[in-house]
Amino acid sequence: RRAHYAALKDKPSITRDGIEMTLLHNSGLVADLPMLDDTGAAGVGLFRTELQFMIASKLPRLREQIDLYAEAMAIAGDRPVVFRLLDIGGDKVVPYMRSMAEENPAMGYRSIRLGLDRPGLLRTQVRALLLAADGRPLKILVPMVTETFEFKQTRMVVHKEIDRLRRAGQKIPSRLELGVMVEVPSLLFELDQLLPEADFVSIGSNDLVQFLTASDRANPRVAKNYDAIGLPRLRAIRTVVDAAKRYNVPITMCGELAGKPLEALALMSIGMTKLSMGPASIGPIKELILNVELGPIKQAVAAALSDGSDGVSIRVLLQEWIDKQ
Numbered sequence: 116r117r118a119h120y121a122a123l124k125d126k127p128s129i130t131r132d133g134i135e136m137t138l139l140h141n142s143g144l145v146a147d148l149p150m151l152d153d154t155g156a157a158g159v160g161l162f163r164t165e166l167q168f169m170i171a172s173k174l175p176r177l178r179e180q181i182d183l184y185a186e187a188m189a190i191a192g193d194r195p196v197v198f199r200l201l202d203i204g205g206d207k208v209v210p211y212m213r214s215m216a217e218e219n220p221a222m223g224y225r226s227i228r229l230g231l232d233r234p235g236l237l238r239t240q241v242r243a244l245l246l247a248a249d250g251r252p253l254k255i256l257v258p259m260v261t262e263t264f265e266f267k268q269t270r271m272v273v274h275k276e277i278d279r280l281r282r283a284g285q286k287i288p289s290r291l292e293l294g295v296m297v298e299v300p301s302l303l304f305e306l307d308q309l310l311p312e313a314d315f316v317s318i319g320s321n322d323l324v325q326f327l328t329a330s331d332r333a334n335p336r337v338a339k340n341y342d343a344i345g346l347p348r349l350r351a352i353r354t355v356v357d358a359a360k361r362y363n364v365p366i367t368m369c370g371e372l373a374g375k376p377l378e379a380l381a382l383m384s385i386g387m388t389k390l391s392m393g394p395a396s397i398g399p400i401k402e403l404i405l406n407v408e409l410g411p412i413k414q415a416v417a418a419a420l421s422d423g424s425d426g427v428s429i430r431v432l433l434q435e436w437i438d439k440q
């Protein structure tokens with residue numbers, strides 16, 4: 116299988132009916148970056164910067180952060196890397212950062228909430244990213260945004276750091292894109308406020324589905340009841356995709372959904388064209404794309420999602436299409 120997938124790596128990811136997809140890696144350590152050459156992926160759609168913090172024994176210093184980001188960019192070369200700001204807290208434990216015991220850590224003091232509340236940490240990371248870019252373009256993604264003001268506040272922090280570097284005569288990125296993760300359901304009702312502010316959007320289905328269904332993503336006893344591409348979840352995702360199109364904001368899916376064949380097909384059928392996934396999933400998903408005729412599947416899924424057709428299983432419907440191909 117490996118050799119088989121390797122043979123696909125230089126082929127463009129285009130469906131039989133000519134729809135082009137962009138496949139990207141989820142990553143977080145430089146060790147997996149050279150895999151870009153093996154998979155032929157277009158870049159890194161999600162670089163989980165918290166991993167460096169989780170495997171360290173103490174808070175990584177500015178210099179260590181710069182080195183990691185610069186190395187990641189150097190290995191990626193011309194391929195873009197989307198650096199997600201620290202998403203610590205919840206299930207991502209950083210032992211040396213003292214935290215209060217929380218009843219519901221996934222919904223607690225974590226991620227950008229912590230970043231905005233302890234701006235020293237956020238400022239240092241932003242500075243490290245700006246310096247690591249060394250005059251090249253830079254993409255930064257903000258996790259766990261719950262309301263638009265948090266995204267705006269983060270942008271202010273970034274611009275303050277840019278001004279600081281400029282005044283100090285240091286290089287600033289030739290272009291900065293600031294993106295927002297949609298993974299907290301309240302943003303579904305804020306898209307008209309949020310999207311005009313964002314340079315790009317990335318859907319985090321792991322958390323979005325967890326919060327939409329009020330079921331812990333790590334607890335199979337509850338999570339198994341709620342298919343991530345069940346009608347209400349897929350409708351929610353489609354709402355974001357449609358809004359992003361309306362506002363002309365590029366959108367990617369970076370949750371684990373994108374790396375599973377049936378789920379990837381469901382996402383493609385609602386108009387998602389950028390999928391970010393674990394490197395091992397690139398081959399199988401590319402093979403699926405090359406073999407599929409998406410037009411008729413889009414129609415079937417649209418019909419299933421429309422009002423009045425509750426009870427239809429997208430999973431069963433898509434499996435039938437795959438079996439037919």
Ligand code: PEP
Pocket residue numbers: 161163202298318319320321322323369370371
């Ligand atoms: C997500 O929530 O889908 C996501 C990509 O972020 P993480 O899995 O790192 O929480």
Ligand code: MG
Pocket residue numbers: 258298319321322
């Ligand atoms: Mg998440």
